[in-house]
Amino acid sequence: MKSFSAGVVCMVVLLVLAWQTALGQVTLVLKKVPIGTPASDTLFLAGNINNWNHRSSAHMFVRAANQQYYLTVPELTEVLEFKITRGSWAKGEILANGAARGNRGFSTATAADSLYIEVENWQDNFSASTKPHTASANVQFLSHTFWMPQLNKSRRIWLYLPSGYHLSKKRYPVLYMHDGQNLFDSFYSYSGEWEVDETLDQLARRKKLEIVVVGIENGGEERINEYTPWHNKQYGGGKGDAYVDFLVQTLKPYIDSHYRTLPGKTTTGVAGSSMGGLISLYAAVKYPEVYGRVGVFSPAFWLSPELYQYVEQCDLLPSTKLYLMAGAREGEQMVPDM
Template identity: 55%
Template structure:
């Protein structure tokens, strides 16, 4: 069973009601977009590199979940990832970041590929198809992007880590890289059966991260998935695993390790 503090964190996070607001942060703007797959709309937080308006270059794109927690401490549940501050300090390997707000009380529903008998969910495939078929085409047609899979990353933590991993496995021709932080594999054990049934692409890059204090299931489930991926032929250069001693299931763990994961994925 999952430990109570972790379960409490997940439920508080997805049930948190946030007021829609315009980001007042350097390089970050917001817009809304229809999500026909889920019969809703989503607020999108968009980060553009510092010199974007003066440059003619095209940029990789990272699609990230739980956008409320990425750029702004005021909209976050328990601290921001400081994505914009980190990227503003780079002189190379710059990227466009597309943050997708979570659905508050519908967070579990949207970020789980399979329905859980206790917690519900199961709309993760529809959510990823929205990113693939609606959001990504809008971003690629509006901004100077490198649209190929090798320059398209999907990144998240907890349920966001689960659905990011699922996206990279389900649509490797679209999402060539994934940041998989503290993946909630426990809620959808079907993901193991799915991975056993597919051919793993030879170019996908996956960065896994978890802390030792995230509950009794976190590390065993993540390590079991990594073992499965390796048994199916995933090469060492396609996979990075980092375990943080004392790391807990929170924004501090994820924020403090984003930069390391970013550099490895784009190495």
């Protein structure tokens, strides 16, 4: 009976594949999940086709006899964007090292009949004992799925509010920072936490310096593309314009309308490290009327040598303050590039 049942399941899968091909649908195939994934757990697709419902009954994967999971998506948007969960975001997929992964996605215009996926790890495999949460009480998620119309995808956004924010009617300067998963919480970081929240908590106590910080998570495999204004033949890139447009045209207006901010140029900053430093300088040069404070740390200028000519041709306003920093041991080109 076991052999017969397995054969029936495989036949059903093949029929589903054939049926979806005829209708132009796409079948997602999870060909590999992390070792130790409970066989009793149900896997779900959470995405823009179900309002990011992490346990949508209409988007459950079927586990076949070959131990792979299958889901046919009958109705596709122009761009399908999604992640895999085991019924909750606390059991959602992440990268192998415990870092957050960007949303998966593909264009239905170029999608094949089947899309094969490997899940690297699950969020609940990293407990507080192995990778602790370190974010201060002032840190929160603004949104797990903030829509980026300029890039046609969504992204998780972090928000740091000064401890006195809810006790006052003050308005605050705002700093926009890239690589949001590295800023506040080591649990989500992929290269060490920057301790932005702890640092600002201390500055607020000691020097009464209080600001709002908005952290935009990078898109994982899209990081190079979105943090690079020009296409690099070896590494890709070229979506930097759309990314900085998103910051200025979509995210900043939302923050200014929903929080008590000082929206002017001299009270708005942008900062990042490596490619985040590169895109920060580019954003400030493209939008000199928006950003008056710019932090450029260990910038990956080598990735976009076009930046030098671009900066030469643009005039920053006299009120713009730039802070550039790099170490002499960060590679032979780091100091000359700076």
